Amino acid sequence: MRTTFALAxxxxxxxxxxxxxxxxxxEVEVKILAAAFEAWKAVTDAMAECGNVQxxxxxxxxxxxxxAFAANPALYQVGGVSNGTITPLLNEGTIRPLDDLVExxxxxxxxxxxxxxxxxxxxxAMMVNTFELAYRSDLFEEHGIEVPTDYxxxxxxxxxxxxxxxxDYPLGAMTKSGWDLALDFVNLFQxxxxxxxxxxxxxxxxxxxxxxxxxxxxxxxxxxxxxxxVSDSTYVQQQMQQSKIAMANMWASRAGAVDDETESQVVxxxxxxxxxxxxxxxxxxxxxxxxxxxxxxxxxxxxxxxxFRVAMEGxxxxxxxxxxxxxxxxxxxxxxxxxxxxxxxxxxHDPAPLSYPSTVEMGLMHTALGNEVxxxxxxxxxxxxxxxxxxxxxxxxxxxxxxxx
Amino acid sequence: MKFRxxxxxxxxxxFMMVVFIALPLISVFVQSFQxxxxxxxxxxVETCSAGFLEQTxxxxxxxxxxxxxxxQPQTTTExxxxxxxxxxxxxxxxxxxxxxxxxxxxxxxDFWQALRFTLTFTLLTLPLVVGLGLAxxxxxxxxxxxxxxxxIFVSLLPFIITPVIGALSIRWLFYGDGIVTSWLEAxxxxxxxxxxxxxxxxxxxxxxxxxxxxxxxxxxxxxxLQTVNQDTLESAIIDGANRWERLKFVIVPHxxxxxxxxxxxxxxxxxxxxxxxxxxxxQAQRITLQWLTYDLLQPxxxxxxxxxxxxxxxxxxxxxxxxxxxxxxxRTWRDHKGVS
Numbered sequence: 001m002r003t004t005f006a007l008a009x010x011x012x013x014x015x016x017x018x019x020x021x022x023x024x025x026x027e028v029e030v031k032i033l034a035a036a037f038e039a040w041k042a043v044t045d046a047m048a049e050c051g052n053v054q055x056x057x058x059x060x061x062x063x064x065x066x067x068a069f070a071a072n073p074a075l076y077q078v079g080g081v082s083n084g085t086i087t088p089l090l091n092e093g094t095i096r097p098l099d100d101l102v103e104x105x106x107x108x109x110x111x112x113x114x115x116x117x118x119x120x121x122x123x124x125a126m127m128v129n130t131f132e133l134a135y136r137s138d139l140f141e142e143h144g145i146e147v148p149t150d151y152x153x154x155x156x157x158x159x160x161x162x163x164x165x166x167x168d169y170p171l172g173a174m175t176k177s178g179w180d181l182a183l184d185f186v187n188l189f190q191x192x193x194x195x196x197x198x199x200x201x202x203x204x205x206x207x208x209x210x211x212x213x214x215x216x217x218x219x220x221x222x223x224x225x226x227x228x229x230v231s232d233s234t235y236v237q238q239q240m241q242q243s244k245i246a247m248a249n250m251w252a253s254r255a256g257a258v259d260d261e262t263e264s265q266v267v268x269x270x271x272x273x274x275x276x277x278x279x280x281x282x283x284x285x286x287x288x289x290x291x292x293x294x295x296x297x298x299x300x301x302x303x304x305x306x307x308f309r310v311a312m313e314g315x316x317x318x319x320x321x322x323x324x325x326x327x328x329x330x331x332x333x334x335x336x337x338x339x340x341x342x343x344x345x346x347x348x349h350d351p352a353p354l355s356y357p358s359t360v361e362m363g364l365m366h367t368a369l370g371n372e373v374x375x376x377x378x379x380x381x382x383x384x385x386x387x388x389x390x391x392x393x394x395x396x397x398x399x400x401x402x403x404x405x
Numbered sequence: 406m407k408f409r410x411x412x413x414x415x416x417x418x419x420f421m422m423v424v425f426i427a428l429p430l431i432s433v434f435v436q437s438f439q440x441x442x443x444x445x446x447x448x449x450v451e452t453c454s455a456g457f458l459e460q461t462x463x464x465x466x467x468x469x470x471x472x473x474x475x476x477q478p479q480t481t482t483e484x485x486x487x488x489x490x491x492x493x494x495x496x497x498x499x500x501x502x503x504x505x506x507x508x509x510x511x512x513x514x515d516f517w518q519a520l521r522f523t524l525t526f527t528l529l530t531l532p533l534v535v536g537l538g539l540a541x542x543x544x545x546x547x548x549x550x551x552x553x554x555x556x557i558f559v560s561l562l563p564f565i566i567t568p569v570i571g572a573l574s575i576r577w578l579f580y581g582d583g584i585v586t587s588w589l590e591a592x593x594x595x596x597x598x599x600x601x602x603x604x605x606x607x608x609x610x611x612x613x614x615x616x617x618x619x620x621x622x623x624x625x626x627x628x629x630l631q632t633v634n635q636d637t638l639e640s641a642i643i644d645g646a647n648r649w650e651r652l653k654f655v656i657v658p659h660x661x662x663x664x665x666x667x668x669x670x671x672x673x674x675x676x677x678x679x680x681x682x683x684x685x686x687x688q689a690q691r692i693t694l695q696w697l698t699y700d701l702l703q704p705x706x707x708x709x710x711x712x713x714x715x716x717x718x719x720x721x722x723x724x725x726x727x728x729x730x731x732x733x734x735x736r737t738w739r740d741h742k743g744v745s
Contacts (some may be wrong), residue, residue: 066708083454088708091443095471112460116453125455177689199466227581229689230412235581266633290455295474330455347457355454355461360468363707371515371700374689381513389513396492402657402711403468 022050028306034080039327047314069094074296077307084373132342135247171223172248182370191281251344272342437716443470444740489717538622564620661744
């Protein structure tokens with residue numbers, strides 16, 4: 001499925017006809033590799049209007065990107081990254097600081113968009129992504145349920161909706177074993193504001209917050225489709241669209257699909273609210289992510305300059321106005337739509353959810369969680385022993401990666 | 406044949422085998438005893454990340470690899486002996502589990518869980534593939550000549566389908582509100598969730614493998630059936646042997662070398678089972694050894710890969726295949742010697 005989509009999305013767009021809406025005329029060949037979702041499609045299409053732009057949108061981009069950028073010359077001039085996937089590029093030094101280019105061509109950018117690492121601008125963000133509670137306002141009204149702001153209220157609402165007419169299960173979640181399940185754990189755990197990995201690279205999961213997180217996950221799973229361990233973001237989106245669930249804490253970038261008339265049976269019935277707060281924390285259950293562009297280091301300066309200018313054209317107000325609901329844009333001209341309200345409430349809550357950490361350790365921790373947590377949910381292991389296993393698996397990987405001795 | 410001619414014919418193949426099989430194998434073997442790590446520095450870094458309205462800047466100690474003058478991460482390679490194997494096998498946890506009297510805890514370790522499933526999968530599907538393949542071959546052989554072509558075509562279909570697509574189509578029949586699940590639910594009046602149950606997934610994975618591979622066994626057996634000595638069969642009939650006795654004493658002994666051949670191929674393939682895990686997304690419930698190697702090799706978001714453990718896992722998988730192939734290989738060897 002993903003491959004097909006990636007192939008379909010690999011659009012080679014060049015020629016003079018498409019140059020109408022671009023302020024510059026691009027003479028240098030620019031290639032971009034980014035994730036395959038709606039917002040990137042919008043940006044790369046806008047970039048392509050400048051001519052000589054070749055965009056590759058691929059769900060496997062995170063596997064390709066580090067080696068493609070390490071090549072000399074790099075295989076792509078522009079990379080689409082998030083705060084998770086920028087880590088290997090930063091660590092291997094394959095992307096260039098953008099300060100001079102921003103000074104020359106990026107004066108219109110908001111300070112918020114400039115991702116600074118160690119004082120240097122290393123990426124330019126175009127959107128933020130986070131989680132929001134999408135819920136069926138019609139069912140909530142019918143059953144007299146207030147929109148939950150914490151997980152106790154959410155569980156109470158789920159209990160009320162258990163067996164309700166018109167849905168199969170009260171709750172949906174992105175809990176596919178592996179990466180998705182690990183992110184679910186990370187979001188819940190970080191509601192407490194504590195990091196999963198300490199500053200000295202030792203793990204910080206085998207504690208009360210870890211146990212509480214696991215127990216909450218298990219309680220919530222009781223309100224979900226029993227097949228929740230294969231439920232990824234597309235699955236949740238479809239469950240919502242097909243009126244199988246009444247609420248779900250989902251990616252803001254996915255919520256818009258419930259109003260897609262060609263796919264959804266619940267157009268206009270879904271509202272979004274702040275992602276609720278866990279009982280052991282004070283922040284919404286979410287991590288904040290950004291998506292943005294980086295420019296390769298191993299390319300000539302004039303290519304980098306052209307690539308940056310094209311990228312700026314792709315990330316302009318015109319593009320945002322044409323694709324307002326594709327993402328929570330950071331670019332001027334963005335008008336938050338109805339289904340983005342929840343994400344904005346999540347991101348602006350005080351205290352705000354933590355950003356997903358761009359560190360080597362977090363990658364290792366994410367893998368360890370993804371591999372071990374499901375054994376607790378399937379009932380083959382206790383919470384304590386699961387956290388021990390996560391810790392063990394993290395320590396083994398961390399020693400192998402050289403971050404711990 | 407002259408040696409030169411022989412060498413000219415075999416040379417390219419030997420060259421390919423050395424380049425694409427022997428050298429990578431040696432490299433994996435060596436890497437399973439080594440650990441290559443980047444040289445890490447720990448520094449305080451201020452990171453400013455985008456929020457919705459304004460940035461949040463955090464300063465924390467970060468580990469990052471040191472770069473050399475060419476901008477490449479510096480790495481060190483160390484010989485670590487059997488450490489990667491130990492990390493994979495986790496024998497101390499195995500001992501603890503046995504000492505504590507709860508041997509099922511062994512199966513919570515990835516490697517042992519994968520080994521348990523891979524072995525069950527391989528050994529249970531083997532008789533089913535051989536049996537089903539033989540049954541189809543006999544059925545086709547006895548079918549009227551006019552419909553034989555069609556029957557062969559239909560029987561071969563599962564084998565023609567791309568493995569992952571085959572797995573996915575069976576998954577879609579059963580997972581969620583798949584067609585078959587919906588029928589079963591209507592039939593039994595209960596709610597069925599196939600993907601929530603480890604054993605159900607396991608059964609489905611085996612079903613898929615048998616469905617996919619049985620046609621291969623069928624083709625081989627069908628070819629074998631064409632060479633059964635008709636005189637022997639006829640004399641068996643005259644001697645009063647019934648259908649079952651003819652199968653047991655004439656046909657099966659005749660097909661025995663083919664059965665061993667199918668068993669060899671199937672053991673090898675099934676032990677390397679991989680696409681079932683991907684197709685059925687079974688990693689929460691069931692993993693195979695080959696998938697474990699793949700998972701260790703897969704880079705995470707931060708670009709980390711466990712190459713040493715993956716190498717160790719690959720070596721152990723190979724050793725496993727050799728062990729599992731020993732009985733049929735010894736049999737073939739005995740038969741070979743018996744003939745010559």
